[in-house]
Amino acid sequence: MAIEGYSKEELGARIAEVVSPSQPISSVEFLKGREQELQDVERALYAKGRSVFIYGDRGVGKSSLAATAAFQYQSAEASPIFVGGAKDETFVSMIANIANQALGRSRLHTTKTTRGLALDWRGLKWSWGQELNVKDVTAQLAAVGDAVDLLTEVATVHSASPVVVIDEFDTIGEAEERHKFASLLKHLGDRGVPLKIIFTGIGSSVTELLGAHASASRQLAQIELARLGWEARREVVIQAAQKLGLDVDPNVAWRMAIVSDGYPAYLHLITEAMLWQAADDKDVCDQLTFEHYHLGLRKAIALVSMWLQEPYKAAVLQRPSEMEDVVWATADGEDLWRDTRDMYDAYKVIAEKRQRLDVLDRTNFTKILGRLKTKSYGEVLESVPNRPGWYTYKEKMVRGYVRMQAEAQNMELNGERPAQRQRMHISSNARSGYYESQIPRGARLAFGLDRDNTDKDAG
Structure with missing residues (x-):
């Protein structure tokens, strides 16, 4: 080798x-750039009756932060409990899965210890290494209070400080089913059950995912994760x-x-x-x-996953050659929200580098941007509410794939150079989506272009 x-x-x-x-990181050693968020999650979990919701765009590392925090907080005699949301999952099916994972395959006890452990709840009997049929469990979960009773028993048997990670919570199809978890958190907190839950989900707010449930707000710390x-x-x-x-x-x-x-x-x-x-x-x-x-x-x-490739392919394959230039221009900037003027300026640079003989004028460029919002063109973009002429990517991770495609074809996009107005203080979840921008002088940014030259051009 x-x-x-x-x-x-x-x-x-x-x-x-x-x-x-391909899977979440679960070690502090390899979880980069999340020290503050990890500390925030850990401190939130130490508070009695409090759980955590980690939210942000797809692909920013919510699952990795949740897994790492779970292993940090979980007491040593067992492993954290991991379950995932899905469109057909319900509140009771998730609770049943938590019980099975907690009392079945997730145990890290020695064989001598675990063989003697079991849980008998309402006629249902779990023993170590053996899961029950989910239908049998859900039949005993007629109300949120039943779930609280079951999880109380699970926490007692599982470990001293049990942690449950409910990943991709937003994928649970029915809003009514998601909202039941808010009531669950309130009852777990009120009864002093030591079990902690770390949720992850996509969304601009926890309310969007859990529903308005003011009485549960003190039981849930909200952690936003940016790029x-x-x-x-x-x-x-x-x-x-x-x-x-x-x-x-x-x-x-x-x-x-x-x-x-x-x-x-x-x-x-x-x-x-x-x-x-x-x-x-x-x-x-x-x-x-x-x-x-x-x-x-x-x-x-x-x-790269096919679902990230498809919007790009729909936009550029079997299309006029200028389509790829336009799509690349939409990703040539660090901010998640971009206006038509900035993207058109980027397009002109790209067209010049590719030695295009026919360059779109501003009007035709704008028309193509509109097409990129349609299903036939992959729904790459969507309009920014209340900001005429501003766009963002419908699926934010597709931006990265676009940048990778451009780079592979020797077109280095340089989104590190913000316009003056973009240096204003703006919340991380809105325009830029991250907290720091520190490209050093002398770093290579594009073919024949370094940071020093970029600064001169910008000035």
Whole structure:
């Protein structure tokens, strides 16, 4: 192997340890850029009767933060309980799944201890390692109070400090079923049940997901998760490489920070592909270079989930050539909300770099932006409410995929340069979606363009 010290099997196992593109991170060591949020979650859980709701856009790392916090808080004699939402899930089916996970396969006790543990509740008998039919459990859950009784028993048997993670809570189809959890939290808190719940979900507010239930507000801490800041983006790839004895070209780390758009899943996916490219080198590799980056990027693009690829394909495949230029222009900026003028300026630069002979005028460019809101063009964009001429991505993660596609075709989008009006204080969940923007002077931002030149152009 070109990465010294590993057989093929050992390298595969090691790469799987240092990057996690397909499942949540559960270790503080690899959870980058979330120190403050992790502390906020932990402190919230220490309060009696309080649970936590982590919310934000898809792909920002809510599940990883929840899993890491759960393992931090959960007492050592058992593992946290993980269940996931789905369209056909109901309140009672989720409670039944929690009970099964808590008393079945999730136990980490020794065999000697666990074989003697069991729970007998309303004629239902759980024993370690054995799950009950969900229908049998749900038949005993006629009201929220029944769920409170069951979880009280579960908490007693499970561990001293049990934690439940309900991931993708917003995917539960019926709003009425989601709203029942607010009542559950209130009753668990009022009765002093030590079980804690960490919810994750997409949404601009917890009320949107749980429903208005003012009496439960004191039982729920709300933690908003934005995209990763610049330094954390770099740390993901740098640390992963270092764990394998490799350095990273500093400009490669910055290009990844830009193209990933602040989504940890993209960073982990590209890093994984880069490490395998380094392993394929003919000579011993000691640094990840632009060659590894570009080869890895192309591999990563092919591995992105199909639901993220489809909007882009619908917008550009079998379309006039200028469509791809326009789509790239919509992603050439760090802010999640962008106005038509800024996107048109980006489009003109892209068209010039691609040596287009026919450049769209502002009117026709605006018409195409309107098409990108339609289903036949992938519903890439949607209008910003009460802001005429402003757009945002309907699915925010698609922005990152667009940037990856542009980068793979040698069009480096440089969203790190904000306009003067965008340097005003604006909440993280609105325009920019992250807290810091610190591209250093001298960092390579595009072919033949560095930060110093960018600043001069901007001024």
